[in-house]
Amino acid sequence: MSINVNNLTKIYGKQTAVNSITFNIPSGKVVGFLGPNGAGKSTTMKMLTGYIPPTTGSGSICGIDIMENSLEVRKIVGYLPENNPLYLDMYVTEYLTFMAGISEVKQKKEAVEKVIETTQLQRERHKKIGQLSKGYRQRVGLAQSLIHDPKVLILDEPTSGLDPIQVVEIRNVIKSLGSDKTVLLSTHIMQEVEAMCDRVIIINKGNIAMDQSMEELRNDNSNLEQIFRKATNHVDTL
Amino acid sequence: MWTLYKKEIRSFLGSLIAYIVMGVYLIMTGLFLWFVDGNNLFDLGVASLQVMFDISPFILIFLVSAITMRSISEEKRLGTLEIITTKPLTDRSIILSKFLASVTLIALTLIPTLFYVYAVYNLAQPLGNIDLGSAAGSYLGLILLAACYASIGLFSSAITDNQIVALITSMVLSFFFYSILSMLGDINWLDQIGKSLSWFGLEYHFDSISRGVIDTRDVIFFLGFSSIFLGFTQLVFESRKW
Numbered sequence: 159m160s161i162n163v164n165n166l167t168k169i170y171g172k173q174t175a176v177n178s179i180t181f182n183i184p185s186g187k188v189v190g191f192l193g194p195n196g197a198g199k200s201t202t203m204k205m206l207t208g209y210i211p212p213t214t215g216s217g218s219i220c221g222i223d224i225m226e227n228s229l230e231v232r233k234i235v236g237y238l239p240e241n242n243p244l245y246l247d248m249y250v251t252e253y254l255t256f257m258a259g260i261s262e263v264k265q266k267k268e269a270v271e272k273v274i275e276t277t278q279l280q281r282e283r284h285k286k287i288g289q290l291s292k293g294y295r296q297r298v299g300l301a302q303s304l305i306h307d308p309k310v311l312i313l314d315e316p317t318s319g320l321d322p323i324q325v326v327e328i329r330n331v332i333k334s335l336g337s338d339k340t341v342l343l344s345t346h347i348m349q350e351v352e353a354m355c356d357r358v359i360i361i362n363k364g365n366i367a368m369d370q371s372m373e374e375l376r377n378d379n380s381n382l383e384q385i386f387r388k389a390t391n392h393v394d395t396l
Numbered sequence: 397m398w399t400l401y402k403k404e405i406r407s408f409l410g411s412l413i414a415y416i417v418m419g420v421y422l423i424m425t426g427l428f429l430w431f432v433d434g435n436n437l438f439d440l441g442v443a444s445l446q447v448m449f450d451i452s453p454f455i456l457i458f459l460v461s462a463i464t465m466r467s468i469s470e471e472k473r474l475g476t477l478e479i480i481t482t483k484p485l486t487d488r489s490i491i492l493s494k495f496l497a498s499v500t501l502i503a504l505t506l507i508p509t510l511f512y513v514y515a516v517y518n519l520a521q522p523l524g525n526i527d528l529g530s531a532a533g534s535y536l537g538l539i540l541l542a543a544c545y546a547s548i549g550l551f552s553s554a555i556t557d558n559q560i561v562a563l564i565t566s567m568v569l570s571f572f573f574y575s576i577l578s579m580l581g582d583i584n585w586l587d588q589i590g591k592s593l594s595w596f597g598l599e600y601h602f603d604s605i606s607r608g609v610i611d612t613r614d615v616i617f618f619l620g621f622s623s624i625f626l627g628f629t630q631l632v633f634e635s636r637k638w
Contacts, residue, residue: 207482232484243475259399
């Protein structure tokens, strides 16, 4: 199992953001993590990457406990946080080299070249990040998460705010990564899930509302959007 | 950790802040040492750098606060903190590298003033008749003092995502620990209590070290003071986990 989550719970003050969720993701799968805003997607991802600890419950990535061995987990996880934060005053290659350094990559230069190629940043590599368009910034964010060739990728809304062409491009990049990495990604776009994912986990108000493979869903006749509405108890007014 | 340290240094040198800090420090100390009426070297008629070392702690309050105000608050505002804290780095090493980078920048800022030492050395009658021991002590004192200010600055930067709030908090705290505490020692009715409190002030130890006698107690005080504030910084840093 690549990602193992067991009764993971996060309580902020009195509010339960994530309520005892459990799921397992085998390696080499691309899993879509869906849910309305505020459902607990980002919180779950933050717990998995070691940014915040869970209130109760446990999780492990490739068999390494996220609480006890957080630093080891971070070495094998690539993380793209929501809104893709970047140092806008750094140059693309400078930033990626820096990221390679703090990710403890030995062959920094090679690693940077490789991610630049994967994310097709060749033309923009000598620019400052602040000068790039949103789509290219997103690629830099993705490149950063790939720099240490992680076994597991956790991407929080990797395609939000991109134009349709960029969405397709980023989607292809992620899909190609799915062949040898485990990817957990959150999104609001249903077509994206259909295009990229092998499996869908829908989370609502901190609880898992649905966890099914894409094949099972395809056999179902209703489309994903309807399933999503049903799973999140959204009353269909149309 | 050194990667982060190098990146911090580079971002200082890449932005205007480093050059403004160096320029302002040189101009201010230069003005007070050579030009400002009444107190300058020629008016005093003594070949000594005392004027520069008296004014430096106050200039450094501004400058160190200006250097450190961005360091954590900006990462919070941009969200990049989430990236570096999910890399294989401990929170402690993140704080430490930012701290060391700030202290290094101040040390670099002090280097050009060695020219003043050279000039005063050559002005003295007979040649070279200045208290070099005291000057060396003062330079060490300034670096240690800057380390304390930097730890206060980082703490202030950690508690907010607003640079201006960080700047003001840092200046007020630095001024309090440098000046206000030692002023308490001069209040008569506080008597012994005031004297004891002034011992906790940075000025007491800076004055002691700038006489040229490097007392380990003073050095330990400065290092301990920085460690305490760095500890507070780490506490604030980890508060996201509560």
